[in-house]
Amino acid sequence: MSVDVDYTWVLQNKKFFSNLFRGRYVALIGRDVVGVGRSIQEAYEDARKRHPDGKKTPVLLKVDEAGDVQLMMGMAGG
Amino acid sequence: MSARSIFSLLDRVGWTKLRHARFLVAGLGGLGSQAAYYLAAAGVGKIGLVDFDVVHPSNLQRQIYYRAGDVGRLKAEVLAGRLAELNPEVDVEPYNVKLSRDNGLEAVGRYDLVVDGTDNYPARYLLSDACVIMNRPYVFGSIYKFFGQVSVLSSQGGPCYRCLYPKPPPPGTVPSCADGGVLGPLPGVVGCIQAWEAVKVFLGFGRPLIGRLLVMDLAAMDFAEIPISRNPECPACGENPTIQELQDYDIFCGINPTPSEKEISPLEVKNMIAHGEDVLLVDVRDAVEREICRIEGSIHIPVDRIWEMLDALLEHEKVVLYCHRGVISRMVSEILREMGYGNIWSMKGGIEGWAETVDPSTPVY
Numbered sequence: 001m002s003v004d005v006d007y008t009w010v011l012q013n014k015k016f017f018s019n020l021f022r023g024r025y026v027a028l029i030g031r032d033v034v035g036v037g038r039s040i041q042e043a044y045e046d047a048r049k050r051h052p053d054g055k056k057t058p059v060l061l062k063v064d065e066a067g068d069v070q071l072m073m074g075m076a077g078g
Numbered sequence: 079m080s081a082r083s084i085f086s087l088l089d090r091v092g093w094t095k096l097r098h099a100r101f102l103v104a105g106l107g108g109l110g111s112q113a114a115y116y117l118a119a120a121g122v123g124k125i126g127l128v129d130f131d132v133v134h135p136s137n138l139q140r141q142i143y144y145r146a147g148d149v150g151r152l153k154a155e156v157l158a159g160r161l162a163e164l165n166p167e168v169d170v171e172p173y174n175v176k177l178s179r180d181n182g183l184e185a186v187g188r189y190d191l192v193v194d195g196t197d198n199y200p201a202r203y204l205l206s207d208a209c210v211i212m213n214r215p216y217v218f219g220s221i222y223k224f225f226g227q228v229s230v231l232s233s234q235g236g237p238c239y240r241c242l243y244p245k246p247p248p249p250g251t252v253p254s255c256a257d258g259g260v261l262g263p264l265p266g267v268v269g270c271i272q273a274w275e276a277v278k279v280f281l282g283f284g285r286p287l288i289g290r291l292l293v294m295d296l297a298a299m300d301f302a303e304i305p306i307s308r309n310p311e312c313p314a315c316g317e318n319p320t321i322q323e324l325q326d327y328d329i330f331c332g333i334n335p336t337p338s339e340k341e342i343s344p345l346e347v348k349n350m351i352a353h354g355e356d357v358l359l360v361d362v363r364d365a366v367e368r369e370i371c372r373i374e375g376s377i378h379i380p381v382d383r384i385w386e387m388l389d390a391l392l393e394h395e396k397v398v399l400y401c402h403r404g405v406i407s408r409m410v411s412e413i414l415r416e417m418g419y420g421n422i423w424s425m426k427g428g429i430e431g432w433a434e435t436v437d438p439s440t441p442v443y
Contacts, residue, residue: 002309007247008413011385025295040293040302057242057306062225062295072293074243075222075252077260078109078197 004030005059005074018067025072027058034058040072092281093121097167099280102126102189104177104205106153108140108265109219109272110195115143116273117193118161124169125161126189129153130176136443140262177201179324182208191215193276195269199246200327206232206239207321210314215279219272221260222252224297226268229287229306230279232315236288241309241316246331248413264296333409340411342423344432347398351375356395360384362410363401363429371429371441373400381406388419397422402443404428 009031010017017026027035027047035047035058047058060072088096099122103114106129117125133141133148133156148156154172161170177185186192186208194205194216202218209216215233219226232238271292279286291304313320350357359376361368368378379387381401391397391414399407404427411424425431433440 002244003242005247007252008385011382014383014386039298040295040300044302044304054305054307057291057304060293064297070223070225071252072222072225072295073227073291074247075220075225076197076199076202077220077222078105078107078195078265 003057003059003074005071006031007071007074010061010069010071014069017061017063017069021061021063022067023065024063026061026063028061029056029058088281088283092283095281096121096277097123100124100126100189101191101193101276101280102128102186103193103195104128104185105194105196105201106131106141106157107137107195107197108260108262109221109269110193111141111143111153111157112266112269113193113195113217113219113273113276114157114161115164116270117276118165118168118170120273120277121165122168122277124171124189126171126173126185127154127157127161128173128175128177128185129157130174140260140265142262142266177204177208179204179326182324183212186214187212189214191217191276191280193217193272194219195272199331200333202239203246203330204324204327207314207324210238210319211322211324215276217272217276217279219268221264221268223260224264224295226264226292226294226296228268228271228275228292229290230275233279233286233288235308237306237308238312238315240314241312242291242306244309244312248332267294267296340415340423341404341408341426342398343426344434344436347425347432348436350396350398358391358394358397359425360391360397360399361401361429362399362407367402367443370443371433373429373432373437373440376400381410384410384414388414388417391419391422395421398425399423400425400432401428403430 024036025040025043027043034050035043037043037046062070062072101122103110131153132150133144135149143160152174154174158170158172182204191214192205192209206216209232216231218231219228275287278284291306294301310317361376361378362381399411401407407424411422414422433442
């Protein structure tokens with residue numbers, strides 16, 4: 001199912017993600033953090049445990065060791 | 079070109095089928111040029127190449143089939159020449175056009191599948207809708223910084239791009255490849271996977287990425303698959319589709335092609351500074367770009383961090399954003415104005431415009 005992401009909200013709350021999730025991947029549905037992990041798969045599996053119905057596809061963020069927050073999905077670069 | 083090496087992988091039927099295949103590669107940047115080169119090498123019979131852009135110097139580090147001597151030449155024509163050199167048996171058709179609601183269906187309909195190497199949302203939604211309408215597989219790939227995604231969409235009952243991403247992000251919230259920066263090996267990897275998936279789905283072997291989104295982080299060399307499924311309510315491919323023809327995708331994606339009232343020329347910016355007006359000049363480009371050139375007196379807030387610094391922008395009578403060519407800064411300024419920041423302006427033409435009209439000594443890139 002579809003990805004539900006509030007891009008502007010993610011950008012406005014980078015500090016929140018940076019402070020809490022350094023060195024981790026974060027799975028989001030809308031404005032809810034639904035999964036966290038040290039690998040992409042771990043974050044995704046965590047999200048599936050909490051939202052087993054799979055009605056939404058989580059979007060993934062990466063918070064690197066320096067605290068930089070990057071959206072991993074939804075970009076259009078080619 | 080000899081296909082002997084491929085014979086060991088495919089049977090004669092598969093090889094013959096591939097020689098009669100017609101693939102359209104849309105967008106000839108890092109992804110599309112890479113995919114097209116491998117498809118030509120594999121012996122795909124006909125390859126359509128669509129791009130209306132020319133080769134820029136900044137492309138060369140990641141779009142490796144173009145050379146310094148190609149700068150300023152049309153990508154479709156340059157790449158067509160390279161593919162012909164590689165494999166003269168491939169019929170290559172370059173199209174120096176922008177795909178639109180007027181030509182999209184015809185272009186897609188002439189080919190068996192589409193490999194998407196475009197770098198913007200309007201083109202992606204257009205290609206996806208065209209593939210759904212014309213019943214063609216759509217081999218999706220995208221990149222940003224260290225990250226890549228690949229999937230085979232609109233194929234064998236699987237989801238389409240709209241099922242996955244029903245709405246484009248607001249303009250300016252997701253930087254482009256050129257703004258975000260990307261190193262050549264990433265589009266190399268993703269473009270190769272797209273070429274591979276295109277061959278697989280066309281020949282019907284292996285397990286194509288249908289209903290699966292491959293997500294990768296090359297910084298960590300971490301690959302994962304996320305299951306994706308068709309949305310029964312999708313307006314393009316759902317149970318009651320409402321999209322029967324192509325639309326104006328710039329409007330759908332919130333891109334306003336008309337000049338903004340809140341754009342200001344580089345000359346006006348120079349005069350405001352010279353007259354001592356309370357102007358904060360903000361460079362929203364990436365740090366690497368700022369190292370190449372900058373406007374003296376400007377501060378640096380990369381576009382993806384500006385949302386954290388909004389309060390600081392209110393302290394000045396006027397805030398003028400500038401980027402490379404004035405596109406990103408205009409999008410961001412329009413969003414901020416909608417959010418109530420009426421003092422935000424965008425410098426028309428970006429730092430290129432500044433170099434052209436105010437300070438010719440500014441390096442351009």
